[in-house]
Amino acid sequence: MWNVTLLLLLATLRISGAEDVTAKNKTYLEQRQEHEDSKMVGMEEEDVYLSHPHSAALDPDGKFHLSWTVDSNSQEITIEVVAETLGWLALGFSPSEALTDVDLLTAWVDDEGTGHIQDRHGPGDKTPQMDDQQDWRLVRASENDTHTLVVVVRDLNTCDDQDLPLLNTTKRLIYAYGATDPANATSLEYLGADASRGSRYLLLLQPPAPLPTSPEDTRTWSLSQSHSLAKDQRAVHWCNIVRFPHVESQVHYVGFDIQHSETSRAHLHQLTIWECAGDPNSAAYRQERERLMHYASQQGHECYSPNMPLDYNSCNNPVIVWATGAEGAREPTHVGLPMLPKVGEYAFFLVEAHYDNSLMADSIGVQWGLDVYYTEQLREFESASMFVGNTINFAMLIPPGRDHWTATGHCPAGCLLDGMPETGIKVYQVFLKAHALARNIRVRHFRDDKELPPLVQDDYYDSNFHYAMQLQEERTILPSDHITTECTYDSTSRSNTTFSGYGADSELCLAVLSYYPRHSLVECTSSTYHDVLKEVLGIKQFQNEQNLLVTSQSREPMDLRLPKRNTDFRAFVNGLTWSEVDLEALEEQLSRGTHVARCMRRGGVPAQAIKLKTSYPEAAPYAAPELACPRMLGQKIQHAGASSVSAFSLLLLVAPVLLALVWQ
Template identity: 30%
Template sequence: MHLQIFLTLSAVLVCDAKLPRLNRHTQPNELSNPTQNAQAQRLIQTEAKTVKTNRIIDQYRVRHRRDVFDSKSYESSLIWAHSERLDENGDVLLRWVNSDSSITFRLEARTRGYVGLGFNSARNMRGADLVVAWVDDRNGNAQVLDCHGPEFDDLAVADDVQNYELISGYQNDTHTTVEFRRQLDTCDKQDFAIGEDTVQVLWALGPEGSDGELPKHVKSGSRPLRLLQPVAKPQVPLSNWDVRLNNLTIPHDMATLFWCKIFKAPDLPKKHHIVGYQPIIDSRPIKNKVPVVEKDSLSPVHHMVLYECAEDPDKQLWNDWAEGDGFFGPNRPSQWATCVTPIAAWAIGSKGEYLPENVGIPVGEKSGVSYYMLEVHYDNQALHEVLDSSGIRVYYTPVLRAHDAALLGAGIGVSALHVIPPKQRQYRTVGICSPECTESTMPEEGINIVSVLLHAHGTGRKIALKHIRGTQELPVISEENSYDARYQQSRIVPGGRKFRKGDTLITECTYDSTTRDKPILGGYSASQEMCLSFVLYYPRTELAGCYSMTPVKEFFETFGVREFYGLSMLQVENIFLSSGNLENLPPQLEIDMQQRYSEETAMQGDDQGVGLMKELIIREPVEFQNKTFMAHLNEMPWSERLLTEQIEKTLYKGSHMTFCKKRDDSWGAPIQIQNYPNYTEIISNETAEKSCHYKSVRLPSVTKASATSATYNKLTAILALCVTVIVAR
């Protein structure tokens, strides 16, 4: 006992004597540097965690057998439901399958050292949930170590409670393979709760021979994934129809390009159902006037949408278009405006989709649809010249599903009237599908929503599809609270959702624009933004699109502008309603505006009014007079929080111009300007107390040390930590 007291006091005295050396140049009456104190405290915490981690690893290394649970009843018959390459070269392959409460992983990596797997909302180790696995070179035993990343350091620290259960593991001359499982929610603050949202899956490979050691990794990366995905690939014979462009040259002087082409449906003897699709990405950079295949070259294809076209008696004209190469988006024939019903929507990161097993989209002339339009958006910010033959592979079957389904587009109409201020952490915008639209286009029994694809660009962080009935909000239909534009897959609505005539859909997007110095405008370019949801539902109706945007007059008044030179607000509104088309303006004004920004418009492609924003010259009020609206927008004091909050509130809760488009491009309901719906918000139950109905797995003690021995070990660790601090300082 006296020895214990002596060692404890010695440790405290030594540490206290040395810590003031952190401020060697501090004057007698000078306050100590809080930054240096914080750094010292952080070092102490890190060293303590490292000591604990090394102790736990040492326990692993002296064990003579693996601790495994009985896998015969569960894992022996596993079929891995999902498989993803975590890196571009395929050196790290992750397979997994989940039950209602747990998830099981198989990690195959090109390494003979350790392999690390992690889960986080960010793309780094700080604050991440980590698991480190290896196979001991001496005895072939596999081990897994439950770890986490400290908030301020890129390292792995062992958790207090070990919640990963080893199943098996082995290695050969090149690879290490380990299988393990965990609960989806361990109720452990050091673990990441795996749910419906997108998660950043981290990976790391240790140097050869790093068994039971955690030196810095030699390779690492991250990949956004949703781990709780349903498996919906049909178990019936499928035919495929490749809807793709043919050697389209993407010019080097266009940062954004939309290309559209008509396709004729397959000649089918009877009704078939489309049940899925996959992207075909075929982009070859042109070098010295020759297209080349490069392993690491990035395709400029940003997203693709396949639309049904309403029937037209002039079959010959549509056949001719189907034989042609297509058109630059803004120059496509006016008849193509009837191609408005989406049936497949692909964006970066998606591997494609299979529809739920109870629905299919009718295809072919026998079911009333003969022609389709493929719209491909190219994001060519690097201004490379590329030869492209990309498109979509459509899967269909004669084995009909129970219901004919359709896709409905909803959200904010794509235009420059959709503005996100810079330097904002959480800025919200909203698009409304009005009750007048759903009342006039949906059957008496309503529709059933089965899945949703949520879409925004790079600054999008959250997207939610809300459901309003009368004056009451119902549970959210679909939401993504960790949105990553690099990974866009549709989301099944568990159990489906009944949506009635007269109900309202609201698509809400939250953006993080803290890295932007200037306002972001709505548009098709990857540097601009969108807020859309593609809703898969049955039974099929005539409704194709249901959007809203801020009315033009209210929009400009929100930013303090009342009048422009040369254009009335009605003329400006007509330009935006025609997607930025400058036709039907006064002749000289049209010529002047076309000449002033024709070069930039060519660079941006279909700009949806972005160019117009740079040419509108303010007349009223006097304090903004003779500025372009874009210059005025750029010069606003966005750092003033009250200003930004007021703009967000006005554009969110204020007036909305609603649009209701049918499949034949006619209006399902008149264009209306209406106030944001008044409803009682649903009370969130996120704070409800969670219960854990399982026992956490703790590492067993490898020695039956006496209390004195255990205390001695703790004191030794304290002394070692102090010595480390002394040496470091």
């Protein structure tokens, strides 16, 4: 009897051990493929990979199309690539335009219909090398008479030094494809004469953007503008007033799409749609609204020029911000921005378009359109936007020839207290605004005596790609919090000082926070206190110094002058011999010294916190946690260990029984 029992037990242990050895001998990719196959149980293949919440054409002609889904629970990304080729295709990620560090996927479908993928890395000007660890998993591959389709999956962070972790930050996506399949696995003609290549910036980890569900739920307000660029106009900011046509009931703005012409993709750089709220408590409010009605029938004026009407300055609440690289945006389903000041009263908006003509083309006509979506089905929460960062005025300057220069702007509690509920606001989206010199932007969040994780951080910011970054989780900002926006610049391409301003040769350090519930504050920025500026630059006095702390309603930088010979401040700075200036001390004082806050309410009304001085709070800096390794690598080790432990535990449990049987 006991012989039979012992044989059965040993057989059981042998089977367990065999399964354990089999599990140990399985490769990482084999276990990953089993994981992918398990998702397909009971489902048709075409049902699983038909729809993705994100999609984009990477090339101008739409021949290389990308769709993707991010699974935040499993920390994976599924990517579907469709390319107009029957040869090989490649999709890569790079942190910057330099393409010095490319993480590349290559794929093709052979004549037998079998799909092949390769995980590669290397500089973008050479054929990338094969990774030691292959982290992409092939889920599906096929081709028809014209196109190749590949579906692949990868961990967001593979913990592979030859891969780039995919974070919620700007990434340059590289695409390439060739006309024929590689002769073998090592003969890819990545830089061959027949290869088509290009790149585009994208944010891959955005939450899904809900589309307008049906014509019954949303309406469309179509805006458009046409402008002709002359050869001597390197950049033009054009402003005009538009009237929202709906007045019968309150509606919520829920999203927009940009409509391009042949010339707008190359020459339209940025759009901002500002709400012209005005101050309803002002005695001149009615007259201002009548003038806005008159302006809405005109073509507009060059922004911030002497010809621009002063009433345009009341349009200071950003509703829509678009820039190169983006196609549109959607509000989360639980928030909407109210479009009317009140039912029965027309709403007016300022359209500010920034046209770029850096190639100095002559007589270029640029046309574009904007489809604005709104709904009478009011959302649960009313949203609003608020600027934080560095005030656009005289105090921000970037010396030439610096590969690393930091500027900051503060939004202190003294500003946030003005009109914010005690429970705070919830930020769900952030739009970063800077120009060509910016390389890194971080929006820091302080509470009490410690620093919280940043609202957003883009370590590879590029002014040719602006996009509203939807937060993975909404963030609460309390009235007692402090927000600091930091921007890092590279001015090695400049021979003169760069100042703050809206022009292409100027710089910005701003972030637009979209939040709810709605309140009156629309700007919470700061700039270096003028006494600090005088000290570090050796200036004795500014003209009209007593007025420098008074908040101006205009968004145009102040014209600051020195009393001696009525010298222009910018001319004085550009006359400095920078080799004789302690630039490290200057940067430290301008960025970390005393600042003066600018707090503005909707309609261009200064908040109570005028002349408020601020600086960095005394708080323990935030320490980012180390990126976690892929869960499946951990599971593989755990599974092997668990199997061994289970067999050993079983032996311990039955050992007394065996001994008893043997003893009998």
